[in-house]
Amino acid sequence: MKIKELRSLVVLLVAFFMILPAGPAAAEKPIVIGAPLSTAFLYGWAAERGMKLAVDEINAKGGVKVKGAMRPFSVVVIDTRDLEPGVPVSDALLAVEKLILDKKADFIIGGPVRSEAALAAMPLLSKYKKVSILTTGVLTPAYHATVEKEYDKFKYCFRIHGEAKNLVGEIFANFDELKELYKFNNLFIISQDVSHARGAANLVKDIATKKGWNVTGLEIYPTGASDFSMGLLKAKNTQAEIINIWMDMPESAILLKQWYDLKIPALPFGSTLAAAEQPGFWKATDGKGEYTLCNVVNAGNAPSEATPWTMKFYNAYTQKWGVEPEGLGSSSSYMAVYVLKDAIERAGGLDSVKVVTELEKTDVMGVYGRLRFNPKSHQVIPATDPKEGAVGSILQWQAGKRVVVYPKSIATGSIQLPPWMKK
Amino acid sequence: MEILIYGTINSAALALYALGFAMVYGVSRLPNFAHGALFVLSGFMTWYFLNSLELNYFISIILTLIATGVIGALIYQFILIRIRGMEISEIMATYAMGLAILEGLRWGGFKGMTYTLPAFISGSVDVFGVSVDYQRLLVVVIGGAVVGLLWLFTHYTRMGLALRGMAQDERAALMLGIDSDRMALVAMAFGSSLAALAAICLLPLGNIVVEAGYNVLILAIAVCIVGGLGSWMGAVLAAFLIGFAQILTVVYLGAHFQMVVALLAIIVTLIIRPSGLFGRQKELEERV
Amino acid sequence: MTTEPILQVKDVTKAFGGIQALNGVSFDVYEGDILGIIGPNGSGKTTVVNCITGFIKKTAGKVFFRGKDISRKPPHKIADMGVTRTFQIMRPYYSLPAYKNLVIPLFSPRAKRTGGWRGGGKLGDRNTVGIDILEEIGFERDSFVPYKMASSLPTGYLKRLELARCLALKPDIIFCDEIFSGLSMSEISSMVPLIERLQMDGITLVMIEHRLRELFRVANRVMVLNFGEKLMEGTAQAVMADEAVKKAYFGSENVEELMGNANG
Amino acid sequence: MSVKTGQHRQERIDRGIRIRSDGIYALMSWRELSYLTVPRLALIVGMLVLPLVLPGMYWQRVVSIACIYALLAISFDFLAHFVGLVCLGGAFFVGTGGYLAAILNTSFGLPPLVTIPLASILGAALCTLLLLPCLPLRGVYFAIVSLMYPLFAMRVIEALNILGGTDGILGIDSFSSRWVEQYTVIGAVLLFLFGTRRLVNMDIGLVLRGVKDNDQAIRASGMNITRYKTLAVFIASAMGCMGGAILVHIYMWSGISQFALDFSILPIAATVIGGSGTLAGAVIGCLILVPISELLRDFGTLRIVFYAVILMGFIVFRSEGLLVYGQRKYHQFQRWTRL
Numbered sequence A: 001m002k003i004k005e006l007r008s009l010v011v012l013l014v015a016f017f018m019i020l021p022a023g024p025a026a027a028e029k030p031i032v033i034g035a036p037l038s039t040a041f042l043y044g045w046a047a048e049r050g051m052k053l054a055v056d057e058i059n060a061k062g063g064v065k066v067k068g069a070m071r072p073f074s075v076v077v078i079d080t081r082d083l084e085p086g087v088p089v090s091d092a093l094l095a096v097e098k099l100i101l102d103k104k105a106d107f108i109i110g111g112p113v114r115s116e117a118a119l120a121a122m123p124l125l126s127k128y129k130k131v132s133i134l135t136t137g138v139l140t141p142a143y144h145a146t147v148e149k150e151y152d153k154f155k156y157c158f159r160i161h162g163e164a165k166n167l168v169g170e171i172f173a174n175f176d177e178l179k180e181l182y183k184f185n186n187l188f189i190i191s192q193d194v195s196h197a198r199g200a201a202n203l204v205k206d207i208a209t210k211k212g213w214n215v216t217g218l219e220i221y222p223t224g225a226s227d228f229s230m231g232l233l234k235a236k237n238t239q240a241e242i243i244n245i246w247m248d249m250p251e252s253a254i255l256l257k258q259w260y261d262l263k264i265p266a267l268p269f270g271s272t273l274a275a276a277e278q279p280g281f282w283k284a285t286d287g288k289g290e291y292t293l294c295n296v297v298n299a300g301n302a303p304s305e306a307t308p309w310t311m312k313f314y315n316a317y318t319q320k321w322g323v324e325p326e327g328l329g330s331s332s333s334y335m336a337v338y339v340l341k342d343a344i345e346r347a348g349g350l351d352s353v354k355v356v357t358e359l360e361k362t363d364v365m366g367v368y369g370r371l372r373f374n375p376k377s378h379q380v381i382p383a384t385d386p387k388e389g390a391v392g393s394i395l396q397w398q399a400g401k402r403v404v405v406y407p408k409s410i411a412t413g414s415i416q417l418p419p420w421m422k423k
Numbered sequence B: 001m002e003i004l005i006y007g008t009i010n011s012a013a014l015a016l017y018a019l020g021f022a023m024v025y026g027v028s029r030l031p032n033f034a035h036g037a038l039f040v041l042s043g044f045m046t047w048y049f050l051n052s053l054e055l056n057y058f059i060s061i062i063l064t065l066i067a068t069g070v071i072g073a074l075i076y077q078f079i080l081i082r083i084r085g086m087e088i089s090e091i092m093a094t095y096a097m098g099l100a101i102l103e104g105l106r107w108g109g110f111k112g113m114t115y116t117l118p119a120f121i122s123g124s125v126d127v128f129g130v131s132v133d134y135q136r137l138l139v140v141v142i143g144g145a146v147v148g149l150l151w152l153f154t155h156y157t158r159m160g161l162a163l164r165g166m167a168q169d170e171r172a173a174l175m176l177g178i179d180s181d182r183m184a185l186v187a188m189a190f191g192s193s194l195a196a197l198a199a200i201c202l203l204p205l206g207n208i209v210v211e212a213g214y215n216v217l218i219l220a221i222a223v224c225i226v227g228g229l230g231s232w233m234g235a236v237l238a239a240f241l242i243g244f245a246q247i248l249t250v251v252y253l254g255a256h257f258q259m260v261v262a263l264l265a266i267i268v269t270l271i272i273r274p275s276g277l278f279g280r281q282k283e284l285e286e287r288v
Numbered sequence C: 001m002t003t004e005p006i007l008q009v010k011d012v013t014k015a016f017g018g019i020q021a022l023n024g025v026s027f028d029v030y031e032g033d034i035l036g037i038i039g040p041n042g043s044g045k046t047t048v049v050n051c052i053t054g055f056i057k058k059t060a061g062k063v064f065f066r067g068k069d070i071s072r073k074p075p076h077k078i079a080d081m082g083v084t085r086t087f088q089i090m091r092p093y094y095s096l097p098a099y100k101n102l103v104i105p106l107f108s109p110r111a112k113r114t115g116g117w118r119g120g121g122k123l124g125d126r127n128t129v130g131i132d133i134l135e136e137i138g139f140e141r142d143s144f145v146p147y148k149m150a151s152s153l154p155t156g157y158l159k160r161l162e163l164a165r166c167l168a169l170k171p172d173i174i175f176c177d178e179i180f181s182g183l184s185m186s187e188i189s190s191m192v193p194l195i196e197r198l199q200m201d202g203i204t205l206v207m208i209e210h211r212l213r214e215l216f217r218v219a220n221r222v223m224v225l226n227f228g229e230k231l232m233e234g235t236a237q238a239v240m241a242d243e244a245v246k247k248a249y250f251g252s253e254n255v256e257e258l259m260g261n262a263n264g
Numbered sequence D: 001m002s003v004k005t006g007q008h009r010q011e012r013i014d015r016g017i018r019i020r021s022d023g024i025y026a027l028m029s030w031r032e033l034s035y036l037t038v039p040r041l042a043l044i045v046g047m048l049v050l051p052l053v054l055p056g057m058y059w060q061r062v063v064s065i066a067c068i069y070a071l072l073a074i075s076f077d078f079l080a081h082f083v084g085l086v087c088l089g090g091a092f093f094v095g096t097g098g099y100l101a102a103i104l105n106t107s108f109g110l111p112p113l114v115t116i117p118l119a120s121i122l123g124a125a126l127c128t129l130l131l132l133p134c135l136p137l138r139g140v141y142f143a144i145v146s147l148m149y150p151l152f153a154m155r156v157i158e159a160l161n162i163l164g165g166t167d168g169i170l171g172i173d174s175f176s177s178r179w180v181e182q183y184t185v186i187g188a189v190l191l192f193l194f195g196t197r198r199l200v201n202m203d204i205g206l207v208l209r210g211v212k213d214n215d216q217a218i219r220a221s222g223m224n225i226t227r228y229k230t231l232a233v234f235i236a237s238a239m240g241c242m243g244g245a246i247l248v249h250i251y252m253w254s255g256i257s258q259f260a261l262d263f264s265i266l267p268i269a270a271t272v273i274g275g276s277g278t279l280a281g282a283v284i285g286c287l288i289l290v291p292i293s294e295l296l297r298d299f300g301t302l303r304i305v306f307y308a309v310i311l312m313g314f315i316v317f318r319s320e321g322l323l324v325y326g327q328r329k330y331h332q333f334q335r336w337t338r339l
Helices: A002-019 A042-060 A089-102 A115-128 A142-149 A164-182 A195-210 A229-237 A252-261 A308-321 A330-347 A352-360 B002-028 B035-052 B057-078 B087-107 B134-156 B158-168 B170-175 B180-205 B212-227 B232-253 B255-272 B281-286 C045-052 C075-081 C098-106 C109-114 C126-136 C155-167 C185-200 C212-218 C236-241 C243-250 C255-263 D016-020 D023-028 D030-053 D056-083 D090-108 D112-134 D139-160 D178-201 D203-213 D215-220 D225-251 D261-274 D279-299 D302-317 D322-331
Strands: A031-037 A064-066 A069-071 A073-079 A107-110 A132-134 A157-159 A186-192 A214-221 A242-246 A267-271 A293-295 A364-366 A369-371 A394-398 A401-406 B124-127 B130-133 C007-016 C019-029 C034-038 C060-065 C083-085 C173-177 C204-208 C221-226 C229-234 D008-014 D332-338
Touching: A031 A042, A031 A089, A031 A330, A042 A073, A042 A107, A042 A308, A042 A330, A064 A330, A073 A089, A089 A107, A089 A115, A089 D056, A089 D225, A089 D279, A107 A330, A115 A132, A115 A142, A115 A157, A115 D225, A132 A330, A142 A157, A164 A195, A164 A242, A164 A267, A164 A293, A164 A394, A164 A401, A186 A195, A186 A229, A195 A214, A195 A242, A214 A229, A229 A252, A229 B002, A229 B232, A242 A252, A252 A267, A252 B180, A308 A330, A330 A352, A330 A364, B002 B035, B002 B130, B002 B134, B002 B158, B002 B180, B002 B212, B002 B232, B035 B057, B035 B087, B035 B180, B035 B212, B057 B180, B087 B212, B087 D261, B087 D302, B124 B134, B130 B134, B134 B158, B134 B180, B134 B232, B158 B170, B158 B180, B170 B180, B212 B232, B212 B255, B232 B255, B255 D112, B255 D139, C007 C045, C019 C045, C019 C060, C034 C045, C034 C212, C045 C060, C045 C173, C045 C204, C075 C083, C075 C109, C075 D215, C083 C155, C098 C126, C098 C155, C098 D203, C126 C155, C155 C173, C155 C185, C155 D215, C185 C204, C185 C212, C212 C236, C221 C236, C229 C236, C229 C243, D008 D016, D016 D030, D030 D056, D030 D178, D056 D090, D056 D178, D056 D203, D056 D225, D056 D261, D056 D279, D090 D112, D090 D139, D090 D225, D090 D261, D112 D139, D112 D178, D112 D225, D139 D261, D178 D203, D178 D225, D178 D279, D203 D215, D203 D225, D215 D225, D261 D279, D261 D302, D261 D322, D279 D302, D279 D322, D322 D332
Parallel strands: A031 A073, A031 A107, A107 A132, A132 A157, A186 A214, A186 A242, A242 A267, A267 A293, C019 C229, C034 C204, C034 C221, C083 C173, C173 C204
Antiparallel strands: A064 A069, A293 A394, A364 A369, A394 A401, B124 B130, C007 C019, C007 C060, C221 C229, D008 D332
16 A cells, blocks of 8 residues: 555656656757746736747747848746745746756746846846846836946846836826826825835835825735725825825735725725736626726736737737736737847847847837837836837726726826716 | 724634634644645635536535535545654645645636635625725624634534543543544544635635735634644634734834734744643643 | 751742642751651642752742752752752653663763762763663663663663662752652662662662651651641651551551551 | 554564674674665765766756755754754744855955855854744744744844845855855765764763753753753754855845745755654755756646645655665564564
């Protein structure tokens, strides 16, 4: 009995060893893109899908032209679990090394997804001289700040999606609009207890006060908190008209449900509100998510007419994966592959340093506007007009649909107020 | 007033989290680290019955309760029974089990933030001028009911008394011809069902996510420790202590001290009263 | 014995919750004494020892050793001063051979100072010292008993091992908690001379016993406890003669008879 | 032990050679000598040769990580089975050692080979100091408190935003070469492994074991338990801190995730698998578990499921632990006998 089961266990083990070599099937000398992603989380799988879509399209067209030869891309995704609680970052770093050393990845695109993990991976990348383009999750300004500080060391690191500061900018554009529309003046901030969220929240607070808003309170909830009634009631009692939410933890859905049930007369305005980015959000909150505003960082993650390419991408994605682009990471990862392709073709080879210089020269009309990197900090240049740079987009849930309300240049609707807020 | 009401609600929730864990440990000295996993699992189970099999909500709840109970029993029968008494092994095995369940769910596509259960009754009322949604009130009611029933069960039914006997002194119970394994089995089943119950009451407030498993486990353990491992009435009291403590911190200290306060509570409690606030007297001897 | 008492116990009191386990017990122990403490079950004999050796905190009362107040000292300090004890429930280090069991106490600061039992001055290799001690108290070396695993030793040897653990510290006083109980007649009769030898070596003993006959053979003074109170103190004969003791301890029965049973 | 039929039972008998090679008699012949020494040599040589035979840098890195876990596992096994303190706070040691190494390196510019031993000692001192109030606790209570420590440390650093907050400390030197790295970590493991094995068999080791088996008797022999516990914790945490310090230098980065639960759990799992109470078992356990989890990476999310199942399998079906099982087979043979 015992022994038999043990044997079956051993067999199982052996089976694993057998399977291992069977990695992704390789065509003639493909260019390997390593993608360290936390695939069990939205920001992870959204990026994975975006990337794979782009690669398929490119390979369908024959691949990347390198010195006359057409070489296909191949993606190797590794689950880093770095968004998981209780998993040390070193685990994610080991994954990155596996990509570089074991899977022989030529470039790293996507993650690591957690800010601190991404920062931790920088030394590794510079050690192995691997060009990497962050496409999801990481919003901390520290990232490109580090690149700028030690350019020669960290020049291999790029980021193609917006970062916290841009978000803040976009948010205020909206606040001001609301201000003049409805005479809003009281702002309440709720944030998750993670450094980037806290930092951003405080930033918002300062700027708001400068801009003459009356910040009636700042609540910081620990990750995993599951009751926000006190915070919401505070907001209500202080006559707040907007609640600015900085949370990417799943429990944020609870917050919005409570908001709806308690009929709090303040507009929930999410930033990195992962829960609300997803199309499934409506069902998840059985409709209680209506009127929620949230920022999906880059256009293309929600339907809009930012550029001719936007809807093309949007539909292709929806067709391939049977679900609309869900949130941060989809469009940026998609573009990252194209940007890299061009850079390689211009560099005429895979040499990291050459590719870096070519990436710095990048200037294309992408899914979410004109993509250029700041040559010093390797951060994509933001703008409110897709013709100028990478645009973000802010959407509001209206009758079960994600309606883009900002920037005006690509908006498909305008902000609505819940009935109990109508004066 | 708000503090009072939401404190009670929060406490009731914590109590629901903890009861299952406390029960299992109390009876069979088994630290069931798969508790959180069972919590999440039963959540998804109900969701599945409800949306994929399109069963009636009530039926699916009953089914879930039973199914989870059975799973708990199976875990005991096929895994734990072999390593009974080897504490570290028990912890590791249950922990691994929990991990397997959670990650398995995730692999099975139950990821993201789009799963949820409908509230029993939606809408909200004003209680003493504080608006509370029905679901939360329900949580309190059910929490109270569960505690009450548990008390009756353990004081007035044969099996309940047997369980308590086990909890008091396993040897003596054995001498009185109480089959310790069978009781532990029952306890596991009950504990699991309690976890499921908690899930069903609390999940409609938010959404079903795998990550919740870990938080639930930590909270449950925290409550049980402060309440004194093994005494489930102690756990209930502790739930109220921590529950109000948290709300008060939110109100007066700011929410991000919630967790710090909770952890601090545990460490301090243990250093001052090793057997927990309501632990049995003799366990004070644990201190050298 | 007219000399200054080596150990003075001044109305020690101990209450567990509501129960009064000891109620103002006080007595003196003189150098070279063998004091017997007897009393019915639950009369607080072991509690006295625990209080004196500091293993439980006393509710009230004082204990002086060679004039120094040791009432509030932790057990290891007290033991370090030379007031040692055996345990009623023997828990040797089962996973170790007998002589290794002694290496542990021989490692203690006091043993380092005193050099252990008869070792005099500096301590040699702890293993050999340990074996010497064991041999002294009747572990036959040539039949390899000291090398046997503690788990495989019979009760008689375990009791001696308990004693040896105290001897390793070169103690001034040993509190023997029922070292006769559970032993066969022959074992006891081989134990008695050992006790007497310890006395000759100038070690003061306080013996808690149920086996009155053997106790009375060695003890030169006996104290009787009853319900946590000191009933009387005196020579064996005096104790046996005393009416109150008879009532409390032996009920109405005849003393000799009962002692007969006790031995049978 | 399964029983074949009513009147049969299985009995275990020591192999003759075991008896012959017991104690001084081992010197009688080469055969006896080798019987004793081969297993130890196998381990040492095996670990020393490992880096040379591995396919590529990546697997060497895996070995380094495994060794770091091994250090933690040894420290856990030592505390749990030779002192009776079940310490679930391995992560706390890692974090402390890691941060100290990071600070020493970035602020004082000391080279890795200096910071590692320094961080281990300072860290050990710090951990011991912080754990001092809980030393009187016993059994499950100490376990839980120690489990809380790393979580607490994490929250504190996060809430107060010190030591680089959630971003952690960047720009730490790495080892001069991967060989230095490999052999530092392997050396550390072997050193601590045989060091502790020696220690627990020395007189003071016996005292520590005494603290575990019967602390009353220890006190009755005039020894202060807390003192010895403190000593033990110091030794154990030194190992943990060294692990953390090495980790930091491998990844040139230090952050709060070094207090992550995995650093507390995995070593324990490894110990259980390898065989509790046999320090070598802990090491072997790590050398099995960590590579398995790496091999499973190709299964994406499913990886952890397999991992957990394997772990459970080991625990349930080899609850005594591989090494104990191995030792038994090595020293004894089984046979059926009539009752």
